[in-house]
Amino acid sequence: MIVIVKPQATAEQMEHLLERIRQFGLQPMVSTGSERTVVGLLGDERLLPEGALESLPAVEQVMPILKPYKLVSREFKSTDTVIDVRGIPIGGKQIQVIAGPCSVETPEQMRSSAEAVKAAGCRLMRGGAFKPRTSPYTFQGVGDEGLDYFRTAADAVGLPIVTELMDVRKIDLFLEKGVDIIQIGTRNMQNFDLLKEVGRLDVPIILKRGLSATIKEWLMAAEYVAAHGNHRIIFAERGIRTFETAYRNVLDVTAIPVLKRETHLPVIVDPSHAGGKAWLVPQLSKAAIAAGADGLLVESHPCPEEAWCDADQALSPQQLMTLMGDLRKIAEAIGREL
Ligand code: PEP
Ligand code: MN
Numbered sequence: 001m002i003v004i005v006k007p008q009a010t011a012e013q014m015e016h017l018l019e020r021i022r023q024f025g026l027q028p029m030v031s032t033g034s035e036r037t038v039v040g041l042l043g044d045e046r047l048l049p050e051g052a053l054e055s056l057p058a059v060e061q062v063m064p065i066l067k068p069y070k071l072v073s074r075e076f077k078s079t080d081t082v083i084d085v086r087g088i089p090i091g092g093k094q095i096q097v098i099a100g101p102c103s104v105e106t107p108e109q110m111r112s113s114a115e116a117v118k119a120a121g122c123r124l125m126r127g128g129a130f131k132p133r134t135s136p137y138t139f140q141g142v143g144d145e146g147l148d149y150f151r152t153a154a155d156a157v158g159l160p161i162v163t164e165l166m167d168v169r170k171i172d173l174f175l176e177k178g179v180d181i182i183q184i185g186t187r188n189m190q191n192f193d194l195l196k197e198v199g200r201l202d203v204p205i206i207l208k209r210g211l212s213a214t215i216k217e218w219l220m221a222a223e224y225v226a227a228h229g230n231h232r233i234i235f236a237e238r239g240i241r242t243f244e245t246a247y248r249n250v251l252d253v254t255a256i257p258v259l260k261r262e263t264h265l266p267v268i269v270d271p272s273h274a275g276g277k278a279w280l281v282p283q284l285s286k287a288a289i290a291a292g293a294d295g296l297l298v299e300s301h302p303c304p305e306e307a308w309c310d311a312d313q314a315l316s317p318q319q320l321m322t323l324m325g326d327l328r329k330i331a332e333a334i335g336r337e338l
Helices: 011-023 107-119 144-157 168-176 192-199 215-227 255-262 271-275 278-290 317-333
Strands: 002-005 027-032 037-042 059-063 083-085 088-090 096-100 124-126 161-164 181-184 205-208 233-237 267-269 295-299
Touching (some): 011 037, 088 096, 096 107, 107 317, 124 295, 144 168, 168 192, 181 192, 192 215, 215 233, 215 255, 233 255, 255 267, 267 278, 271 278, 271 295, 278 295, 295 317
Parallel strands (some): 096 124, 096 295, 124 161, 161 181, 181 205, 233 267
Antiparallel strands (some): 002 037, 027 037
């Protein structure tokens, strides 16, 4: 951290600043130029509480140099982290497409969903038993028994399962059912108590980006999980809210290379909640993979028009199959595999 000192700062004000810096366990290095004086801080600047120096009379500006996130940053670990989910690597050369319905509905719907996901060549399956809905009057998910329908259907074809956790009181149930990846949804990206709890688990986490979250806020949310011990975190860009109303959200493609630069953790993209329309999903998926995403989270349904939730954006089994074929070509072109 570098502190720029006000030109009119008195000797006493300057001494007070240096004293405060030392009180926080840091070493001040004063550099007096012909026009300005700056103070460099040696040591871990994260020891400083936010805003601790800004209000001092000698201070004009405080400029951090270290990132506020640590464990998830590339500064901490320079090589890509590959997360192993029952033998399936996420974050390595191989791209993973996690497909399945928005919500778990019935045992039969889950059985045919699982068969279609497997037949398309996907190695993991998604589906929500607990749904975060905008309206309290719409379908909220089938609840506890949904995890059984999901587990049974996915086990029959050998696919690990990804499902959303909204409430800490369901953690024991998730562990009991052996949920392979816990999804923290957009609306809970900054539910810090939930993040702390999943941080204590030994289960990989998909952390979706908040509706209007900045990259830094998203990285800090992941840092919460990592700081509590769970380093197996996968970022999922799912579109952000902007002024545009022509589609559900704006897929932030730029976030992919930016995040890959800032963090060693895998980054995947959810083109379904970004576009909100099935016809947009193939193009957004291709853009995501071409931009360096490590995988996708895609909604598919055995019969999209009958889906209980997000029917407009679900791919049919045939559309999922076609998408996988197209993505395979892109993966090859960029030296990866699908
Ligand atoms: C979902 O993936 O089922 C979901 C609700 O997505 P999001 O949290 O991105 O809205
Ligand atoms: Mn959905």
